[in-house]
Amino acid sequence: MSEVTRTFDILDRYLAKFPDKADALTPKVNKEWIGISSKQYFERAHAIASGIIELGFKPGDRIATVMNNRPEWNITDHGLSMAGIVHVPLFATLEPAGYEEVLTHSGSRIVIVADKALHNKIAPLVGKIPTLEKIYTIEQLDGVASWNDILSTGSNNAAKHKAELDKRKANVKPDDCVTLIYTSGTTGNSKGVLLSHRNLVSNFTEVSKVFNMTPDQRYLCILPLCHVGERMANYSAQYSGASIYYAQNMGTIADDLKDVKPHCFGTVPRILEKIYDKVVQRGEALKGIKKKMFFWALRLGHDFALDGKSWWYRWQLKKASKIIFSKWREAIGGNIQSVGVGGAALQPRLERVFWAAGVRLLNMYGLTETSPVCTINRLDNIKLTTVGSLLPGVEVKIATDGEILVKGPNVMLGYYKDEAATNEAIKDGWFHTGDIGALDSDGFLKITDRKKALFKLSNGKYVAPQALEDMFKESVFIDQLMVLGDGQKFTSALISPSWEALKGWCKEKGINASSMEEAIGIKEVSEHYNAIVREFNKRIGKDEQLKRVRLVGKEWTPDSGEMSPTLKLKRKVVNERYADVIADIYGGASEN
Numbered sequence: 001m002s003e004v005t006r007t008f009d010i011l012d013r014y015l016a017k018f019p020d021k022a023d024a025l026t027p028k029v030n031k032e033w034i035g036i037s038s039k040q041y042f043e044r045a046h047a048i049a050s051g052i053i054e055l056g057f058k059p060g061d062r063i064a065t066v067m068n069n070r071p072e073w074n075i076t077d078h079g080l081s082m083a084g085i086v087h088v089p090l091f092a093t094l095e096p097a098g099y100e101e102v103l104t105h106s107g108s109r110i111v112i113v114a115d116k117a118l119h120n121k122i123a124p125l126v127g128k129i130p131t132l133e134k135i136y137t138i139e140q141l142d143g144v145a146s147w148n149d150i151l152s153t154g155s156n157n158a159a160k161h162k163a164e165l166d167k168r169k170a171n172v173k174p175d176d177c178v179t180l181i182y183t184s185g186t187t188g189n190s191k192g193v194l195l196s197h198r199n200l201v202s203n204f205t206e207v208s209k210v211f212n213m214t215p216d217q218r219y220l221c222i223l224p225l226c227h228v229g230e231r232m233a234n235y236s237a238q239y240s241g242a243s244i245y246y247a248q249n250m251g252t253i254a255d256d257l258k259d260v261k262p263h264c265f266g267t268v269p270r271i272l273e274k275i276y277d278k279v280v281q282r283g284e285a286l287k288g289i290k291k292k293m294f295f296w297a298l299r300l301g302h303d304f305a306l307d308g309k310s311w312w313y314r315w316q317l318k319k320a321s322k323i324i325f326s327k328w329r330e331a332i333g334g335n336i337q338s339v340g341v342g343g344a345a346l347q348p349r350l351e352r353v354f355w356a357a358g359v360r361l362l363n364m365y366g367l368t369e370t371s372p373v374c375t376i377n378r379l380d381n382i383k384l385t386t387v388g389s390l391l392p393g394v395e396v397k398i399a400t401d402g403e404i405l406v407k408g409p410n411v412m413l414g415y416y417k418d419e420a421a422t423n424e425a426i427k428d429g430w431f432h433t434g435d436i437g438a439l440d441s442d443g444f445l446k447i448t449d450r451k452k453a454l455f456k457l458s459n460g461k462y463v464a465p466q467a468l469e470d471m472f473k474e475s476v477f478i479d480q481l482m483v484l485g486d487g488q489k490f491t492s493a494l495i496s497p498s499w500e501a502l503k504g505w506c507k508e509k510g511i512n513a514s515s516m517e518e519a520i521g522i523k524e525v526s527e528h529y530n531a532i533v534r535e536f537n538k539r540i541g542k543d544e545q546l547k548r549v550r551l552v553g554k555e556w557t558p559d560s561g562e563m564s565p566t567l568k569l570k571r572k573v574v575n576e577r578y579a580d581v582i583a584d585i586y587g588g589a590s591e592n
Contacts, residue, residue: 004205005174006197008045008078010238015042018215023243025071033245033259036071044151048079049168050161051154059084059168062106062180065226066090066099066122067114069246072138072147073225074234076112079154081197084168087179089226091565092118093558100125102182105192105417107131112147115139174198180416181228183368184564192416195228199371202409204235206391210362210378211264211338215241218335220262222247222271227566228372229342233266254331261333268343270567272350272361277476279328281501297324301353306384317356325357338362338379342372343566345447347470348385355384363387365445367433369425370394371410375445386444396445397430403451404437405430436464453571455486461543463491468544469569475532476501480556480563482574483546484582490547492585494578495529496556517553526551548585552578 004013014024015038023035036044057063063085067073073089080087088106090099092114099122103111110133113119119137126132138147154161174197182190213219219237221244223230237244242263247256253271283294297320300313309317329336339354342364354361360379365387366372374396377388390396394408411431414422425432436448449464456462465483472481472493479498485491499516505528506513513519520526529551537545556562562574575582 004201004239006081006169006172007178007200007235008081008169008172009201010235011042011045011078014038014238014241018241021215021241021243023218023245024238025074026243026245027070028246028248028256028259035243041071041075044075045078045082046165047151047154047158048076049082049154049165050158051150051152052079052083052085053161053164053168054153054157055150057083057085057109059171060086062086062088062108064088064090064103064106064108064111065113066092066094066111066118067138068092068249069221069225069230070114070138071246074238074244076147077225077231081172081178082165082169084172084176086177089179089181089231091224091226091558093565095561096121096124100129102190102192103132104129106180106182110134110136112136112138112150116141119144172197174201175413177413181226181368184566184568184570191418191421193368194413194416195368195371196413199410199412200232200235202393203371203373203391204232204239206393207232207373207376208236208239210376211236211240211340213237213240213242213264217242217263217337218245218260219243220245220247220256220260220265222250222253222265222267223343224565227343228368229340229366229566230266232372233340237264257332261335263335263337264339265336266340266342268567269341269346269350270344270563272341272354273347273473276350276353277498277501280476281504284504294324296320298353301325301356302349304352304356306355306382320356321358328357329359332359336360340364342366342387344568345466345470347474349474351384365435365447366410367435369412369431370406370408370433371412374404374406374408374410383440383442383444386440386446388445389443390445396439398437398439399432401451402436402438402448404433404435404445404447406433407431457485457491457543458487458489459543463544468540468546469493471539472533472536472546475536477505477529477532480569482569482571484585488586491544492548492550493533493546494552494574494581495549496552496554496562497529499555515553516555520551520553550578550581550585552581 018038021038024038024041025036026033063080065076077087088108109131111122116139119135123135134145136145136147140146176196177194178197179195181193219242221234225231245260247253286294300317300320336359338360341361346363351361362377364373364376366374373391374394375388375390394410397405399405407430434451436451438446449466453465454462463485468483469481472478477498478495480496482494484493497516502519506519511524533546533549558565562570564570
């Protein structure tokens with residue numbers, strides 16, 4: 001068995017090492033988890049590759065996919081790469097204008113989509129985009145080309161194209177481009193990131209050693225596979241021989257965790273925040289001694305440290321683990337050995353309380369342009385509140401202005417059709433991340449903020465908004481918050497309330513409010529949020545304190561556009577949509 005140097009080499013390794021695995025890829029179909037075996041996975045990926053050849057696609061052509069997490073994503077991904085095709089995976093939440101932009105820029109020849117809704121959204125672009133020839137769907141639709149057509153075409157012509165496929169596979173070199181991934185554009189326009197086989201392979205082979213999964217374990221695929229973080233984790237799990245199970249959607253995660261009982265999954269901090277807030281809300285609903293015990297355990301969790309705690313604290317935590325935190329572990333399946341966390345800043349309070357509960361979060365750092373992991377915490381080498389130490393082969397240094405620079409086999413080939421942006425980002429072999437951070441004496445990295453997100457008040461003082469936003473979101477009443485103040489006299493914020501928490505508070509106070517939009521116009525609600533802000537302001541310096549806040553009457557989500565598909569705040573969008581509200585905040589009145 002040869003060494004894995006291209007992403008599709010995973011298939012040969014998987015079949016050779018785990019030929020009898022029945023649940024290599026496992027979706028839930030009609031309320032049952034139906035496994036696809038390692039042999040079926042291997043055969044179907046090769047059939048897709050043969051089908052692509054039969055349809056006339058050449059090495060270097062670009063094919064886009066828009067689908068939810070499912071076996072067809074993995075099968076297509078490896079089939080395309082074996083045939084020398086550049087895979088362009090796109091989020092399923094883009095607007096038609098977004099699809100038009102990236103499909104035009106990428107020059108994709110076909111798009112493979114999951115269902116009728118996506119087909120209807122993208123179909124009008126055929127004929128409008130010069131390179132776009134056709135749309136295929138996984139869901140069978142009358143009169144529409146199907147993914148199964150490619151699969152059956154490949155199966156029927158496998159012998160015919162065996163020599164050509166073998167030739168193409170042999171001609172694929174580790175430094176060839178395998179995928180074109182478009183960034184989420186949280187601080188500006190999206191860019192097309194070119195990643196090679198070496199970029200991805202160097203990352204997932206090292207990350208697999210951190211999570212150390214085994215062939216008898218299950219990995220639950222939660223985040224979108226078109227995101228490089230979930231894609232890397234997925235490759236890593238396959239490299240280790242673990243079985244991939246697919247969460248049905250974001251709304252079924254709790255049920256899927258209980259069903260699958262996974263040993264590992266990857267997530268972003270926002271999902272953990274949602275889980276924590278729901279747990280606290282349930283705790284608030286308890287009565288008497290049960291409620292007291294719940295919040296006793298929660299206080300212990302907030303005070304957690306890996307070492308240095310007294311015997312009395314450790315004794316209490318052991319009791320809390322048995323009485324309270326055991327239920328947390330059961331709620332996520334009871335088998336979790338570790339959880340990979342990345343994509344945004346993880347609140348220290350959340351990190352501590354999950355570790356106290358026996359849910360070991362391994363925080364990491366990286367970007368699409370770094371394939372993605374640069375640093376990661378390990379179970380045997382960890383510092384809470386950091387994003388870990390260097391992945392082998394990766395170098396990090398801090399520029400004089402605090403920017404994190406990265407060099408290594410994981411750094412992208414460049415930005416597609418944008419030589420100027422590539423040259424600006426990569427100088428002397430060092431990729432400029434745009435993030436501000438610091439390395440401690442033990443080589444652990446801490447992130448401060450995005451360089452572009454930092455702003456200066458009119459008095460010359462700099463403010464790092466991300467850290468403030470994470471702190472204020474510790475309140476169960478705040479779902480999202482965006483700090484403002486660039487060039488202004490004082491710092492302020494827009495707050496998107498947590499409607500579930502606010503609705504419960506309103507009911508408790510006898511306040512009638514049928515919607516969040518109605519609630520934020522009520523005086524008592526405004527006073528409640530002002531009181532929350534005042535308490536947090538006591539913990540920070542004068543220039544960082546929020547002098548004014550405005551509540552907004554809607555939840556910020558990827559569908560509404562204020563959040564990226566990976567649940568990061570899109571500052572540019574929020575600034576544009578709430579320009580009038582922001583203008584009112586800074587309308588000339590004093591800051592008090």
